[in-house]
Amino acid sequence: MTISKILGLLKNEIIKSSINLPENFEITSIKDNCENVEKNDVFVAIKGEIFDGHDFIQTSYKRGAVLFIVESDKNIPEKASYIKVKNTRKALSEIAFNFSNINSDNFKIFGVTGTNGKSTTVSLIHHLLRESKKTSTLIGTVEIKINDEVIDEPYNTTPGSLKLASILKESKEKNVEFINMEVSSHSIEQKRVENIKFDIIAYTNITRDHLDYHSTFEEYKNVKLSLVKNLKKDGKVILNIDNLKKEELKNVDKDKIITYGFSEDADYVIKDVSKSIYQMNFKIKTPEGSELSIYSSIVGDFNASNITLALISTKLMGLSYEEIKHGIITFSGVPGRFQLVPNSKNLGFSVVIDFAHTPDALEQVLKTAKDITTGRVIIVFGAGGHADVGKRKIMGAVASKYSDITILTTDDPKDDDPEKIIEDVKKGIDVNKNFIVIPNRKTAINAAINFANREDIVIIAGRGHELFQLFAKGKKVRFNDFEVAHEIIENLRRSMKK
Structure with missing residues (x-):
């Protein structure tokens, strides 16, 4: 990627710049951790909760970085090339995805957010797709998998944009069709998913959490709900109406919203749950008027909700109800989830x-x-x-x-x-x-x-x-x-x- 290309990508974000290199100069790579910087890299300075990347600009310069993307003028070496932008996280996402030559249209992308249930839902969806011989990448709290290969056991629920771009690039190289990912409130607020457009966005629930990071519950909730701005034009939103109302989703056509829950008002109604420590069975009343009998080795009303969400999602992805029901039976659950x-x-x-x-x-x-x-x-x-x-x-x-x-x-x-x-x-x-x-x-x-x-x-x-x-x-x-x-x-x- 050339410096000229970077300037073009960030033109709407640039506050000022000073470039002392030819515009056709080729950047080797993009880094946001000074310890990984090599010769001819771009270093993007990110302000974190504990560390500020601007404090590591001098170290990155000594290690060979030739261009700095910053929000502040502090610590920039004399005569160094830099671009000052409104938001370095947003800038990082933009150039990372472009550098990896990927975009959301390369895949069918499912994103689930909510306070609880995300890991079980994405893991089950990935399992159902693999059982039906579909190619799938799982990006979750417990593990990151491309098809059946675990490539990472992550620290964050949703990786940073550099890591996300890398995962999607590898997925594209392996001809993966479906991307299934957990989306945390932090990742939305910090622009990690800024350059991802979703075919399906799902909401499990929104209850109290992360008020150490978000100042109020309303702020936390609004951040979660704002993910719908990343919906593709023909995308769908799946909503648990036991916890959320359609009206809370702003700027989304109501015909794009599919609901589920124990409420009789849902499009997919959960009923007749019977469970033991080893197994659970229940029924789902579908919009087509049929009743599906579901058998599962994961238990609890909350898992009945997670299973129903996975069923709706994979139906939208092209699986039949029979394929889905069989896959649910063979799903053994997620480590550390009941x-x-x-x-x-x-x-x-x-x-x-x-x-x-x-x-x-x-x-x-x-x-x-x-x-x-x-x-x-x-x-x-x-x-x-x-x-x-x-x-x-x-x-x-x-x-x-x-x-x-x-x-x-x-x-x-x-x-x-x-x-x-x-x-x-x-x-x-x-x-x-x-x-x-x-x-x-x-x-x-x-x-x-x-x-x-x-x-x-x-x-x-x-x-x-x-x-x-x-x-x-x-x-x-x-x-x-x-x-x-x-x-x-x-x-x-x-x-x-x-």
Whole structure:
């Protein structure tokens, strides 16, 4: 890509520029991390929550960067070429996608946003497409896959625009037809998906989350709803009307909106849900007037909603109802999403791992637990640091309301004080109910499993698939809830045989 091409792409964003290179000078690559910069690269300075890329311009210059795209004049080396723009994130997205020679018309693109349910939905859609011999790329919180190959286990729900462009470029080279991705509020606000146009945009739900980043719930909600501006001209929007109303989607023709939910007003109505710890069956009333019987090994009313969303989406993608129903049966779920630890059943009770880290998600998981067990519900959970402080008390109240025994422990405190987080959560807990604080997470899980009797269910919530606990000053400790629970159960089984 030439400097002339970059200037042309960014012409509407440029505030000023100073170019000391020939306009036909060829740029080698685009970087937003100074550690990756090589000779003849463009360095795009991004202002993050913790670090400001403008502070690394001098380092990038010494490493060989020849052009800087900035929002501020600070730290630009004398005589260096630079382009000052209104928004470097938007500029990065524009040049990254152009540099990779991709656009949204290369694919059929599904994007799902919402507070909960995104990972299960995109993973199921990817599974259904692959079961039907379609080519598909999955971009999600748990993993990124091109067809059946895992190419990354990501840090963010939605990668940055450089990474997204790279994934789409590789997908194009492998002749992938469908792109299925989770879209976070952060990625919308930070322009990561600015250059992606979607064939289908889906909304699972919007409930309280990320109020550490968004100043109010209304702002968070509006950011989510604004994704519809990225809809292709002939695209469709799928909406869960148990949580959202059609009228909340501005500037979208109502005939482009398909609804689903437990409400009889939905286009696709969920009904007659029956579930156990191992399986679930329910019916979906379709707009054609038929009733589909659905069988699944993932359970819970929230998963009935996720499955219905996946069914509508893949129907729009060209799959038949019969293909979809078969694929649902063979879908085993997503790690850390209401995931049964199977060896617990040998002890007569159930241990389940779930990512629930918002009040709504925790409530849905605990309601499901109460529905599928005749015993007690035991919850082990905490709240994360560097996150919405206001939800901590609410989560404590939810845990008290729906569980028989609450064990409060440490989640990922990051740079927050773990004891302060626990105190915040305790403010919502009913002290007249069975309740204990065990800060060490492994000890807390061990206690919960040892408390359990036959037919009880232990829910270990908050971290799901995550492999490391995060502490102050960037400290990471290997800790996966599933692995820890499995080990504790095995030790208990061995001790019982002695």
